[in-house]
Amino acid sequence: MPASSLLERDARVIWHPDTQMLTEPAPIPIVKGEGALLFDEQGQSYIDADASWWVNTIGHGHPLVAEKIAAQARHLAHCIFACLTHEPAVKLAEELLRLLPGNFSRIFYSDDGSTSTEVALKMAIQYWHNQGIKRTKILALEGGYHGDTFGAMSVGAKSVFTAPFENYLFEVTYLPLPQPGQAFPIPEEELDQYAAWIFEPLIQGAGGMRMYRAEALDPWLEICRRHGILLIADEVMTGFYRTGRLFACEYLQQKPDIICLSKGLTGGTLPLGVTACTEQIFEAFLSQDKRKTFFHGHSYTANPLACTAALASLDVLLSPAYQSQIQHIIRQHQHFVQQLHEYPCFQHPRQLGTIAAFEVIDEPNYTSPLRDKLYTFYLKHRVLMRPLGNTLYLMPPYCITNEQLQQVYEATFALAETLLHN
Numbered sequence: 001m002p003a004s005s006l007l008e009r010d011a012r013v014i015w016h017p018d019t020q021m022l023t024e025p026a027p028i029p030i031v032k033g034e035g036a037l038l039f040d041e042q043g044q045s046y047i048d049a050d051a052s053w054w055v056n057t058i059g060h061g062h063p064l065v066a067e068k069i070a071a072q073a074r075h076l077a078h079c080i081f082a083c084l085t086h087e088p089a090v091k092l093a094e095e096l097l098r099l100l101p102g103n104f105s106r107i108f109y110s111d112d113g114s115t116s117t118e119v120a121l122k123m124a125i126q127y128w129h130n131q132g133i134k135r136t137k138i139l140a141l142e143g144g145y146h147g148d149t150f151g152a153m154s155v156g157a158k159s160v161f162t163a164p165f166e167n168y169l170f171e172v173t174y175l176p177l178p179q180p181g182q183a184f185p186i187p188e189e190e191l192d193q194y195a196a197w198i199f200e201p202l203i204q205g206a207g208g209m210r211m212y213r214a215e216a217l218d219p220w221l222e223i224c225r226r227h228g229i230l231l232i233a234d235e236v237m238t239g240f241y242r243t244g245r246l247f248a249c250e251y252l253q254q255k256p257d258i259i260c261l262s263k264g265l266t267g268g269t270l271p272l273g274v275t276a277c278t279e280q281i282f283e284a285f286l287s288q289d290k291r292k293t294f295f296h297g298h299s300y301t302a303n304p305l306a307c308t309a310a311l312a313s314l315d316v317l318l319s320p321a322y323q324s325q326i327q328h329i330i331r332q333h334q335h336f337v338q339q340l341h342e343y344p345c346f347q348h349p350r351q352l353g354t355i356a357a358f359e360v361i362d363e364p365n366y367t368s369p370l371r372d373k374l375y376t377f378y379l380k381h382r383v384l385m386r387p388l389g390n391t392l393y394l395m396p397p398y399c400i401t402n403e404q405l406q407q408v409y410e411a412t413f414a415l416a417e418t419l420l421h422n
């Protein structure tokens with residue numbers, strides 16, 4: 001009897017994330033990744049235009065990173081991190097503290113973007129609790145996304161993602177996306193009840209690639225800082241040159257007290273989350289009283305393979321070749337976004353660093369019926385891109401070749417032609 005195909009076996013046993021399993025098309029069986037390309041079982045290649053959920057910065061199958069992970073696996077693949085330590089975790093912490101903008105002094109490891117924001121929220125809440133100060137409220141931005149766990153859902157926008165869980169989410173005060181010159185919407189005398197403000201700096205990713213300016217954010221951050229509110233920058237998506245600089249917070253005058261990293265941290269190879277904080281926060285947990293301990297830890301905290309991958313990926317990212325690739329993508333995107341303005345079917349063409357985004361036909365709408373058509377259209381052009389409703393965006397691995405980049409742009413222009421004639 002012939003062995004079942006991968007698709008048949010998948011259909012029997014797998015539940016895919018963020019997927020309506022009844023109606024969505026079957027997944028594509030992928031057997032290999034190389035550079036900006038993913039290959040299916042027939043050897044057909046697809047350009048990974050949004051870097052596999054925004055994680056892949058260095059390209060698939062980077063030989064240096066693969067070698068380092070393999071060597072580390074032979075040496076020490078994992079050990080508990082509560083009572084042990086190891087070189088990859090310490091070295092990565094040292095390296096990140098050297099590179100992060102602001103005054104960070106401690107690195108707390110976890111597993112992914114959601115856990116990095118959960119940790120940040122718990123850290124901020126317990127920071128005040130440990131000092132016996134009643135500051136319990138949390139600020140967040142309207143339209144934000146910080147992950148799928150309960151704390152992360154609480155501070156994110158309420159949407160189809162969160163509707164079934166609404167009764168289980170804690171209350172948050174939402175601020176609008178700041179506009180230049182806009183007054184801070186909460187009276188200053190009310191601010192002393194807030195523990196923290198969590199925000200995605202300069203661009204809200206899953207919320208629809210909504211971009212806003214550092215000049216608008218800074219004055220609001222300054223007001224919150226004056227009132228002691230801890231500033232949590234969620235750089236899970238923006239980190240590692242997505243906005244053109246290593247971290248989006250580099251564009252800000254007001255530096256955060258806590259920063260969350262994941263996705264591009266390991267270049268797209270292994271899951272890892274980081275929550276960095278200032279010494280002031282760390283010190284609020286130091287006590288003879290055990291109850292002031294930060295009782296949070298995941299089994300795979302500081303996994304040596306993931307830390308090694310992150311170190312190797314940083315080396316690649318900081319290399320002159322990748323630095324010039326990043327600049328090249330930024331320049332090409334600038335030109336592309338300029339061209340998009342000529343097509344009436346594309347709304348709000350915009351760019352921030354290596355991210356280009358626009359809406360198709362309408363105002364942004366996550367449940368737009370256009371979504372599936374757009375996905376299929378790009379797939380036919382051998383471009384893998386998962387639209388956010390009718391919002392399209394390009395966020396490729398930095399090793400993408402000029403030819404591949406032009407292929408993605410060409411697919412977009414072909415889309416405009418198709419829309420014009422339908």
Ligand SMILES: Cc1ncc(COP(=O)(O)O)c(C=O)c1O
Pocket residue numbers: 112113114115117145146147148200205206234235236237238262263
């Ligand atoms: C800004 C931001 N924070 C947190 C997350 C959650 O990360 P993860 O999917 O790794 O849990 C995401 C994921 O898209 C994100 O964009």
